[in-house]
Amino acid sequence: MTRFASMRGWALTLIALAMLPFILPSDYYLGIATHALVIAVLALSLDILIGQGGMSSLGHAAYLGVSAYAVAWTTRNAGWPAYAAIPFALALGTLTACVFGVLALRARGLGFLMITLALGQVMWGAAYRWVDLTGGDNGIRMQARPVLLGFDLNNATNFYIIVCAVLLTTLIAIYKLDHSALGACLRGTRDQPRRMRMLGHDVWKIRFVGFVSAGFWGAVAGVLYAYDYLYVGPSALSLPQSAEALLMVVLGGAGTLAGPVAGAIVITVIKTVVSSYVDRWYTLLGLTFIIVVSVMPKGLVPGIRSWMKGNRA
Amino acid sequence: MSEIPALEIASLNKRFGGLAATRNVSVRVMPGERRLLIGPNGAGKTTLFNQIAGDFLPDSGSIKLFGQDMTRLDTRHRVRMGLGRTYQILTLFPHDTLRHNVALALLGTEGGGWSFWSALKGRHDLMARADEALGQVGLAEVAGRPVSQTSYGERRRLELAMALAQKPKVLLLDEPLAGLSADERETVRLLLEQIPRDVTIVMIEHDMDVALAFADRITLLNFGEVVLEGTRAEVIADPRTREVYLGH
Numbered sequence: 261m262t263r264f265a266s267m268r269g270w271a272l273t274l275i276a277l278a279m280l281p282f283i284l285p286s287d288y289y290l291g292i293a294t295h296a297l298v299i300a301v302l303a304l305s306l307d308i309l310i311g312q313g314g315m316s317s318l319g320h321a322a323y324l325g326v327s328a329y330a331v332a333w334t335t336r337n338a339g340w341p342a343y344a345a346i347p348f349a350l351a352l353g354t355l356t357a358c359v360f361g362v363l364a365l366r367a368r369g370l371g372f373l374m375i376t377l378a379l380g381q382v383m384w385g386a387a388y389r390w391v392d393l394t395g396g397d398n399g400i401r402m403q404a405r406p407v408l409l410g411f412d413l414n415n416a417t418n419f420y421i422i423v424c425a426v427l428l429t430t431l432i433a434i435y436k437l438d439h440s441a442l443g444a445c446l447r448g449t450r451d452q453p454r455r456m457r458m459l460g461h462d463v464w465k466i467r468f469v470g471f472v473s474a475g476f477w478g479a480v481a482g483v484l485y486a487y488d489y490l491y492v493g494p495s496a497l498s499l500p501q502s503a504e505a506l507l508m509v510v511l512g513g514a515g516t517l518a519g520p521v522a523g524a525i526v527i528t529v530i531k532t533v534v535s536s537y538v539d540r541w542y543t544l545l546g547l548t549f550i551i552v553v554s555v556m557p558k559g560l561v562p563g564i565r566s567w568m569k570g571n572r573a
Numbered sequence: 574m575s576e577i578p579a580l581e582i583a584s585l586n587k588r589f590g591g592l593a594a595t596r597n598v599s600v601r602v603m604p605g606e607r608r609l610l611i612g613p614n615g616a617g618k619t620t621l622f623n624q625i626a627g628d629f630l631p632d633s634g635s636i637k638l639f640g641q642d643m644t645r646l647d648t649r650h651r652v653r654m655g656l657g658r659t660y661q662i663l664t665l666f667p668h669d670t671l672r673h674n675v676a677l678a679l680l681g682t683e684g685g686g687w688s689f690w691s692a693l694k695g696r697h698d699l700m701a702r703a704d705e706a707l708g709q710v711g712l713a714e715v716a717g718r719p720v721s722q723t724s725y726g727e728r729r730r731l732e733l734a735m736a737l738a739q740k741p742k743v744l745l746l747d748e749p750l751a752g753l754s755a756d757e758r759e760t761v762r763l764l765l766e767q768i769p770r771d772v773t774i775v776m777i778e779h780d781m782d783v784a785l786a787f788a789d790r791i792t793l794l795n796f797g798e799v800v801l802e803g804t805r806a807e808v809i810a811d812p813r814t815r816e817v818y819l820g821h
Binding site for chain 2: 441442447448466
């Protein structure tokens with residue numbers, strides 16, 4: 261019953277997303293929808309850490325940033341085609357997660373949060389200061405999106421469809437992880453690390469693999485980000501970017517598939533649409549956040565679900 | 574005796590600051606034996622378990638499992654060598670079903686926990702064996718229920734099922750009867766008696782009626798030290814036992 265309801269919910273959402281290009285009045289709005297879904301991939305990747313692994317990170321934008329820079333730099337300065345730039349960017353972003361994982365997983369809880377924050381800031385500092393490589397504050401601008409398999413991604417609708425496809429792939433992969441043995445072990449290390457050890461599990465390694473897979477999907481978001489904006493600057497891997505991703509997860513509901521996506525959409529809409537009418541959109545974002553967490557402490561998606569269940573009963 | 578002990582602890586010492594939690598403890602438990610560890614609160618029984626399990630390392634001394642030194646090994650390697658443990662304070666995965674809890678135990682000893690694509694529920698062989706382990710402790714009917722919806726007595730038995738599913742050679746039981754009603758205690762007592770003799774058991778337990786009947790040999794600890802060791806009759810008859818428990 262609940263399983264059917266949730267399947268129906270997903271099907272309706274997907275149909276709605278697929279119809280967007282035909283409903284929205286202009287490419288401007290489609291562009292905003294694209295931004296939201298790109299950042300939803302980042303939020304989903306962060307939720308592997310938070311929802312399944314119980315590890316909150318404030319440096320998660322680093323993988324998005326590294327991978328986005330890698331795409332932009334290799335495309336712009338080395339003239340690499342997309343099919344070379346993309347795997348390279350994914351590899352580099354994932355490698356960054358490996359290094360971060362080795363350093364950050366020495367600690368838990370607040371210590372872990374602070375180390376990820378510091379590492380994220382190191383990356384931001386490098387992007388900002390290492391002007392020869394990153395262009396510093398000016399960032400790296402790309403000329404155009406690639407043509408993939410005959411699909412010209414410079415067409416807003418085409419690019420939107422690709423982003424939808426990647427988002428769907430991410431959702432399926434995370435759903436699979438959630439229900440797999442590894443996902444079970446990851447949640448085990450979140451709930452009872454000592455018991456997991458006593459059951460013969462390698463707790464560090466399980467956390468590390470979880471951490472790196474989160475980094476990989478963050479890097480996937482980075483590739484989309486680079487092609488979406490055709491520009492990468494230090495803000496891509498800044499602390500506000502990491503914090504925003506964390507906010508999306510918490511607002512939407514950690515540990516659910518729909519939560520981070522909902523959080524990403526709500527925050528992007530407030531940030532881009534509402535901010536063109538309201539000056540202090542950060543205030544509005546803060547107010548929204550406070551209202552949601554006080555009415556629905558577990559986030560929007562679990563909150564709405566239990567509210568609907570209550571109404572039906 | 575020339576036989577290799579299942580568990581051999583030699584001159585073990587552990588200090589926490591000024592507190593000597595384990596003082597020169599030596600214990601030999603033979604294969605198949607049922608050993609009871611007794612002693613007042615703070616005698617160092619659980620601390621000793623923690624060192625055997627590898628939660629923390631001793632300052633000096635050695636711990637061997639069937640002659641193999643494991644004093645400095647990681648907990649998970651000790652588990653692979655055949656060590657199992659249950660906890661006095663329930664240490665379960667509360668959001669998951671009983672079956673899922675036992676499946677995690679099986680994944681721990683058998684590997685296969687790295688699969689990130691195929692559904693855990695679809696591993697029918699694993700789930701069947703989890704159900705079998707639950708059946709052995711009389712929990713087959715509630716196998717699909719989340720731990721949070723089971724009674725305390727059922728959780729105690731789940732602790733046992735998780736340890737037994739791993740087919741340990743040496744099993745450490747930390748107060749398996751703690752907090753149980755008289756009926757439930759009887760159930761668990763029978764379960765413990767059914768454990769085959771190829772499993773060596775070291776048990777901490779305060780319920781003397783059950784524990785004394787169960788044990789082959791008894792070790793009495795006080796202030797981190799072994800006060801005496803012997804058969805049931807020897808320990809009960811020894812005046813030091815009364816002295817430790819009654820303080821005179």
